[in-house]
Amino acid sequence: MKKKGLGRGLGSLLKEEEFTIDETLLNVDINKLRARTDQPRKNFDDDSLRELAESIKVDGIIQPIVVRKVDDIYEIIAGERRFRASKLANISKVPVVIKNVNDRKARELALVENIQREDLNPIEEAISMKTLMDEYQLTQQELSEIVGKSRSYIANNLRLLTLSDYIKEFLISGDLSPSQGRTLLSLSSEEERKKYLDKLLAKEVNIRDVEKKAKSKKNEKSDIFITDVCEKLTEVLDAKVKIVSKKKGGKIEIDYLNEDDLQRIVDSLMNIYDLEE
Structure with missing residues (x-):
């Protein structure tokens, strides 16, 4: 039996000594293993599992499955894919x-192990990240340091969770890439997102096309808003009003005929905002 620390990662969440874990290496009956019910990973590709099973028949299991003892059962912490392929x-x-750990520690290990895998689908990975952040009240930067992924990578993945379940299914299946999914978020309505999802899947458009569409819609909304405000101000002030938009902010121009007209406009503005003494 040997002691082994987790190093970085979850050791930074709690006191280091709490993460010193007894480990024992054994060969056990596969029927005594069971998967965790709260395992973040839900999808296992059948073809990939069959390929791994063939490899295991020839070379055996190269990397042991990580478990903890629960009564007479060994609960899988990491390695469910190897377990399924072995069956x-x-x-x-x-x-x-x-590993001699309690239920909480087992869940923590399973979450971090899942986040650090390369074969998770984007939604499974995002769910693992969000779960870990919620349970430990972590910021994106703190999670970044724990799992060894950039803060921007984490932020981008978490954004995918705001997509509808319908679109998420295409991310889970791999038909839609994470970058394509994030681009769909730039469209304001679910109807438009589904429309451009179909176009992306059919390769009728690319990410840049969707971005252009989203930008044109945003500009269109902005133009309608500015026109509406100009008309309202012109009516209230009885003077020509022009709004000039800039990259950041803008300015409002109000025409007046003379000083008396200017005073009239000022009085109107004060009345609007109830500033008259």
Whole structure:
């Protein structure tokens, strides 16, 4: 039996000594293993599992499955894919590393292990990130330091969770890329997002086309708003009003005929905002 710390990662969340873990390496009956019900990963590609099963038949399991002992069962913390492939390969015993941790620690380890995997789909990864942030009240920067991914990467992935379940399914299946999913978020309505989702899937448009559409819609809304404000101010002040938009902010121009007309406009403005003494 040996002691092994987790180093960076979750060791930075709690006191370092709380993350010193007893480990034991054994070969155990595969029927005594079970997956966690709160495992963040939900989707396992059948073809990929069959390929791994064939590899296991030839070379065995190279990397042990990480488990913890719960009564007479070994609960999987990390390595459910290897466990599933081993069952397909009809392997009777599998190598496991037993970690002596409680339920909370097991969940923490499973979440971090999932985030650091490369074969998770974007939604599974984002859910793992959000769960860890919520449970530990972490900022995106703190999570970045724990899991070794940039803050912008984490922020971009979390944005995908705001997409509708319908669009998320295409991210989960791999038909839609994360960058395409984020681009759809720039469109304001679900109807438009579904419309351009179909176009992206059919390769009728690309990300740049969707961005241009979103920008034109934004400009169109801005133009309508500015025109409406100009008309209202012109009516209230009985003077020509012009709004000049700039990259940042803008200015309002009000025409007046003479000093008396200027005073009239000032009085009108004061009355509007109830500033007259």
